[in-house]
Amino acid sequence: MSHAIEFFQSQGLDLETAKRYADAEEAYQKTPNLLFEWEYSETTDADFQETGTPYQLWDCSIWDCDTGEMLEILCTVDFGPEGHPDSDPYARVVRAELMLEILSNDPTPKPSTAEREQLEAEHKLMFRTLETIASWNGAGEGVGREMEELARTALRSMAETKTKTKAKEVACKSE
16 A cells, blocks of 8 residues: 555545545646645634634645646635644645546646637736726826725735746746
8 A cells, every 4th residue: 555545544535535635646646837836714613603712824825837727726724823734744645625526527628729818818808997097196086096096005015926827937937
């Protein structure tokens, strides 16, 4: 019996499930363009329990470094009050579970180059429109001011998303 199967059984999985998890883990190791990312969840254990000191839960996502696409995510992973995915063996179970999800999914068609270019052109037009609205500097009244604030919020969100995407691209390249 492999060490991987023994590990997954030690985490409470039956033999058949442990084999599937070990196979998923091996598939991940053979796929160099994937990256697991752990982030604090927006949820704490206080959302599920009424007593005790609340502590942070975790989200784990797996990214395709070639496309920058998030393939799967598992939210609200609980490692306990002092737990961390770098030191908890259960993180390995979560990674295998996500990989199993990817392996079991039917392949979805990817957008063609023309479709991607069209989406990018539409995104740029939306961005320029938002920049124009945000630059009104209070010139609008009532609804105009609300649109300015919405535009500024959207621009901040777009900038944050772009920064996170770039960070993932860098992380993928360094893996």
